[in-house]
Amino acid sequence: xxxxxxxxxxxxxxxxxxxxxxxxxxxxxxxxxxxxxxxxxxxxxxxxxxxxxxxxxxxxxxxxxxxxxxxxxxxxxxxxxxxxxxxxxxxxxxxxxxxxxxxxxxxxxxxxxxxxxxxxxxxxxxxxxxxxxxxxxxxxxxxxxxxxxxxxxxxxxxxxxxxxxxxxxxxxxxxxxxxxxxxxxxxxxxxxxxxxxxxxxxxxxxxxxxxxxxxxxxxxxxxxxxxxxxxxxxxxxxxxxxxxxxxxxxxxxxxxxxxxxxxxxxxxxxxxxxxxxxxxxxxxxxxxxxxxxxxxxxxxxxxxxxxxxxxxxxxxxxxxxxxxxxxxxxx
Amino acid sequence: xxxxxxxxxxxxxxxxxxxxxxxxxxxxxxxxxxxxxxxxxxxxxxxxxxxxxxxxxxxxxxxxxxxxxxxxxxxxxxxxxxxxxxxxxxxxxxxxxxxxxxxxxxxxxxxxxxxxxxxxxxxxxxxxxxxxxxxxxxxxxxxxxxxxxxxxxxxxxxxxxxxxxxxxxxxxxxxxxxxxxxxxxxxxxxxxxxxxxxxxxxxxxxxxxxxxxxxxxxxxxxxxxxxxxxxxxxxxxxxxxxxxxxxxxxxxxxxxxxxxxxxxxxxxxxxxxxxxxxxxxxxxxxxxxxxxxxxxxxxxxxxxxxxxxxxxxxxxxxxxxxxxxxxxxxx
Numbered sequence: 001x002x003x004x005x006x007x008x009x010x011x012x013x014x015x016x017x018x019x020x021x022x023x024x025x026x027x028x029x030x031x032x033x034x035x036x037x038x039x040x041x042x043x044x045x046x047x048x049x050x051x052x053x054x055x056x057x058x059x060x061x062x063x064x065x066x067x068x069x070x071x072x073x074x075x076x077x078x079x080x081x082x083x084x085x086x087x088x089x090x091x092x093x094x095x096x097x098x099x100x101x102x103x104x105x106x107x108x109x110x111x112x113x114x115x116x117x118x119x120x121x122x123x124x125x126x127x128x129x130x131x132x133x134x135x136x137x138x139x140x141x142x143x144x145x146x147x148x149x150x151x152x153x154x155x156x157x158x159x160x161x162x163x164x165x166x167x168x169x170x171x172x173x174x175x176x177x178x179x180x181x182x183x184x185x186x187x188x189x190x191x192x193x194x195x196x197x198x199x200x201x202x203x204x205x206x207x208x209x210x211x212x213x214x215x216x217x218x219x220x221x222x223x224x225x226x227x228x229x230x231x232x233x234x235x236x237x238x239x240x241x242x243x244x245x246x247x248x249x250x251x252x253x254x255x256x257x258x259x260x261x262x263x264x265x266x267x268x269x270x271x272x273x274x275x276x277x278x279x280x281x282x283x284x285x286x287x288x289x290x291x292x293x294x295x296x297x298x299x300x301x302x303x304x305x306x307x308x309x310x311x312x313x314x315x316x317x318x319x320x321x322x323x324x325x326x327x328x329x330x331x
Numbered sequence: 332x333x334x335x336x337x338x339x340x341x342x343x344x345x346x347x348x349x350x351x352x353x354x355x356x357x358x359x360x361x362x363x364x365x366x367x368x369x370x371x372x373x374x375x376x377x378x379x380x381x382x383x384x385x386x387x388x389x390x391x392x393x394x395x396x397x398x399x400x401x402x403x404x405x406x407x408x409x410x411x412x413x414x415x416x417x418x419x420x421x422x423x424x425x426x427x428x429x430x431x432x433x434x435x436x437x438x439x440x441x442x443x444x445x446x447x448x449x450x451x452x453x454x455x456x457x458x459x460x461x462x463x464x465x466x467x468x469x470x471x472x473x474x475x476x477x478x479x480x481x482x483x484x485x486x487x488x489x490x491x492x493x494x495x496x497x498x499x500x501x502x503x504x505x506x507x508x509x510x511x512x513x514x515x516x517x518x519x520x521x522x523x524x525x526x527x528x529x530x531x532x533x534x535x536x537x538x539x540x541x542x543x544x545x546x547x548x549x550x551x552x553x554x555x556x557x558x559x560x561x562x563x564x565x566x567x568x569x570x571x572x573x574x575x576x577x578x579x580x581x582x583x584x585x586x587x588x589x590x591x592x593x594x595x596x597x598x599x600x601x602x603x604x605x606x607x608x609x610x611x612x613x614x615x616x617x618x619x620x621x622x623x624x625x626x627x628x629x630x631x632x633x634x635x636x637x638x639x640x641x642x643x644x645x646x647x648x649x650x651x652x653x654x655x656x657x658x659x660x661x662x
Contacts, residue, residue, distance in 0.1 A: 059595055222590050241590045255586035256593075259553050259572045263602035264390055271594035 004029040005307050007069050007097035013054055014251070017318050021054075022069070022311035030102045032081045037105045039075035041095045044307075045122040046071065046314045046326035047156070048220075048245050055251070059273065069097035069310075072127060073330075074111060074118045081105075092121050097310050099330055114289050123325035124160050124299040125288055127274055132160035133284040134277040135218055135240040137168075139270045144169030146215035147234070149206075151175040151225045152245060153185045153194055154300075156325035160288070161218045163297045166190045170216070173209050175202065175225060177320045184323060188298055203228050213237065213265070221245040223254060230257035233265035242272040300324030335360040336638050338400050338428035344385055345582070348649050352385075353400070353642035361433045363412045368436045370406035372426045375638075376453040377402065377645045377657035378487070379551075382579035390604065400428035400641075403458060404661075405442060405449045412436075423452050428641050430661055445620050454656035455491050455630040456619055458605055463491035464615040465608040466549055466571040468499075470601045475500030477546035478565070480537075482506040482556045483576060484516045484525055485631075487656040491619070492549045494628045497521045501547070504540050506533065506556060508651045515654060519629055534559050544568065544596075552576040554585060561588035564596035573603040579649070631655030 003026050010023040032038045049058055050071065056062035063070060073095030077085045082105025085091060093108040095101035111121045120126065136142060148165040152158040153174025162185065165172045174185040174194035182194035195205045206214070206228060213234030219226050223246025230239065239262070247254050262269055277284070291297035302322040304313035310328045317326040334357050341354040363369045380389055381402065387393035394401060404426030408416045413436025416422060424439040426432035442452045451457065467473060479496040483489040484505025493516065496503045505516040505525035513525035526536045537545070537559060544565030550557050554577025561570065570593075578585050593600055608615070622628035633653040635644035641659045648657045 057591070219590070226590065227586075241594050244591055244594075253589040253591060255558075255588065256590045257587055258584040259550070259557065259587045259602075260388070260575055260584060262587075262600065263572050263575075263604065266602045266604055266607060267600075268602075269593065269598075269600040271590075271597045271599075273594065273597055276597060 002029045002100075003027065004098055004100040006099075007307060007310050009054065009063050009065050009067050009069055011065055013051075017051065017054070017315050019311045019315055022314075024308055029100050032079055032102050035082050035105055036102050037077055037082050037085050037091070037108060038079040039073075039091060039093070039095060039101050039103060039108075040078050041073040041075045041099055041101060041330045043074045043119045043122055044071050044095070044097060044310060044328040044330055045073065045126070046310065046317050046328065047128075048243060048317065050314065051318055052244070057253075070094055071097055072122060073101070074121050075101065082108075084108075085110075090118055092126070097307065099307055112285070114285065119301060119303075119327055120292070120299060122327060123156055123301055124292060124297060125285060128156035128325060129160050129288050130277055130281055130284050131157045131242060131272065131274040132164055133288060134274060134280070135242050135272045136161050136164055136216070137287070138277070138280070139240050139272060140216045140218065140238040142168045142170050142216060146170045147210050147213070148172045148216045148218065149175070149210070149214045149229055150218050150220075151197075151229075152220040152243075153191060154181045154189065154323055155220065157220055157242070158218070159189055159300070159324070160297065162189050162191055163291070164288070165216070167291055167296055173206075181323055184300075188300075197225065206232050216240070218242065222247055222256075227257045230261040230267075233261065233267050235265055237265045237267045239267055239269040240272055241269060302326050304328045306330070333360045333431075334358065335429055335431040337430075338638060338641050340385065340394050340396050340398050340400055342396055344382075348382065348385070348646050350642045350646055353645075355639055360431045363410055363433050366413050366436055367433050368408055368413050368416050368422070368439060369410040370404075370422060370424070370426060370432050370434060370439075371409050372404040372406045372430055372432060372661045374405045374450045374453055375402050375426070375428060375641060375659040375661060376404065376457070377641065377648050377659065378459075379574060379576050379579055379648065381645065382649055383575070386579070386582070388584075401425055402428055403453060404432070405452050406432065413439075415439075416441075421449055423457070428638065430638055443616070445616065450632060450634075450658055451623070451630060453658060454487055454632055455623060455628060456616060459487035459656060460491050460619050461608055461612055461615050462488045462573060462603065462605040463495055464619060465605060465611070466573050466603045467492050467495055467547070468618070469608070469611070470571050470603060471547045471549065471569040473499045473501050473547060477501045478541050478544070479503045479547045479549065480506070480541070480545045480560055481522075481549045481551075482528075482560075483551040483574075484522060485512045485520065485654055486551065488573070489549070489551055490520055490631070490655070491628065493520050493522055494622070495619070496547070498622055498627055504537075512654055519631075528556065537563055547571070549573065553578055553587075558588045561592040561598075564592065564598050566596055568596045568598045570598055570600040571603055572600060633657050635659045637661065
């Protein structure tokens with residue numbers, strides 16, 4: 001009997017997750033029923049939103065101790081009982097933290113040939129890229145010359161926001177958590193400047209870098225940085241609320257900025273849930289694929305090897321120690 | 332020599348303003364210089380935003396002890412040294428808390444004939460009406476069947492928002508500060524229901540009245556009501572941030588709702604400053620004047636008599652004791 005190795009949640013984390021919050025399990029590989037597909041997961045995506053699933057605060061639902069960890073994967077179809085997929089097809093779906101998965105064919109999507117290598121279907125040409133494109137191009141709608149501020153500037157979403165903003169003619173300022181990340185943001189991703197939020201006075205640096213205010217703040221973190229950005233918005237600014245990295249490790253919810261800051265700026269603040277943009281994925285790829293192919297959009301992946309390495313990789317992600325999209329290579 | 336009676340700020344209020352924060356002065360009436368106009372103020376508008384001017388937090392600038400209180404007036408031109416205005420013309424401008432004013436003709440606007448009686452140029456067909464129309468029709472963009480929540484439901488702005496929303500086909504829920512106001516909102520203004528924020532459990536009432544969530548929250552108050560509304564938004568909701576009545580009497584600024592509430596609802600939150608809509612005032616009147624003339628938009632004014640009555644009337648407004656637009660009749 002072929003076995004399937006999985007990562008389960010062992011205990012709901014308190015604060016920053018640690019490896020012992022997870023455990024490895026080995027279970028028999030299942031066979032697909034009618035309409036289902038057996039896939040072999042090739043790459044697993046690790047994402048900050050998973051932390052809020054563990055806290056029971058994500059709109060996709062909670063993950064409880066004993067549950068299989070959920071996550072998006074790029075996979076290869078092994079046995080299909082769904083007419084849309086043949087063995088050998090390259091697909092994307094929520095295959096979870098495991099080597100094999102039996103999935104409803106209706107919940108799978110083909111990975112188009114223009115996504116090369118296939119891991120990009122989980123990073124710049126996948127959900128993080130779609131998130132960046134939807135928030136920046138559909139919600140914030142950048143104009144040339146706009147000052148665009150991106151926190152988590154080198155992360156899976158932020159790195160695409162920054163480069164896409166630059167391609168659209170914005171002056172892009174980043175905020176990141178280490179000197180190494182800041183150097184990478186400026187040297188490789190084309191940020192005009194990047195502020196180290198751990199070692200620098202972010203407020204003073206923002207005042208110096210954005211004397212006429214911030215036109216777009218793409219918010220992936222919430223917390224104090226959202227307050228600092230909101231206090232420095234230019235008139236007509238747009239704020240995209242997309243993530244709350246700063247509080248994913250916390251058990252309580254933090255209030256937002258004083259509303260007066262948004263009134264003063266006549267700001268337009270929009271909440272972003274990437275699932276709403278699934279039907280615009282092709283339009284997103286139409287813009288992003290040429291940027292990747294031309295080298296205008298650089299993609300860095302932080303790849304762990306093997307399912308057993310997933311917990312440690314996720315904990316690194318939640319400590320902010322990775323640079324680039326966190327992935328686990330499974331086969 | 333003809334004298335001019337004025338109200339000056341005597342002391343910056345702490346908390347809710349009291350009459351002794353103001354003092355009456357009598358000064359010689361000035362004569363207009365080139366480009367200026369001498370007007371006799373007929374009606375003075377009293378508005379909650381004045382409290383934030385006293386606190387130094389309004390974008391129009393602070394009012395310091397010893398300063399003339401500022402405010403919008405409807406006035407009659409007495410002597411004009413500006414080509415656009417003749418003696419006898421009915422005008423609107425920032426004439427201040429005084430009987431006479433010398434104003435730059437460039438800062439005056441004629442009151443069109445279709446605004447009858449002229450006090451409406453300070454209420455439903457003036458800045459409060461423009462605020463309501465801009466926030467609801469230009470920013471929130473109501474659709475028939477939308478659930479529209481209005482706090483300060485019977486106030487100068489809120490009463491227009493509610494009635495305009497009803498005319499646009501919304502189901503309108505109000506929040507107000509007394510049983511008398513709530514009864515007035517339902518009986519006279521056409522609200523489907525109105526919650527007494529002082530005596531009722533607002534959260535429970537909102538849950539019962541808006542089981543499918545709130546589509547539009549027109550926020551004139553900030554504070555806890557903004558938190559309660561934000562936690563109950565329907566997907567695709569719009570929030571118009573227009574005033575912070577709940578904290579105008581406070582010396583500190585309160586944080587806003589947790590951003591996660593707006594992400595979950597994919598909300599669009601916009602800050603409103605009515606000055607930005609000055610060039611759309613005619614379009615606003617095109618919609619509001621017929622509603623007033625047909626009786627679909629009812630206007631109630633709370634009129635004090637004489638400049639000496641202005642401080643007490645303003646203090647009543649800031650205690651939430653008035654119903655309808657607070658005005659002072661000056662001559």
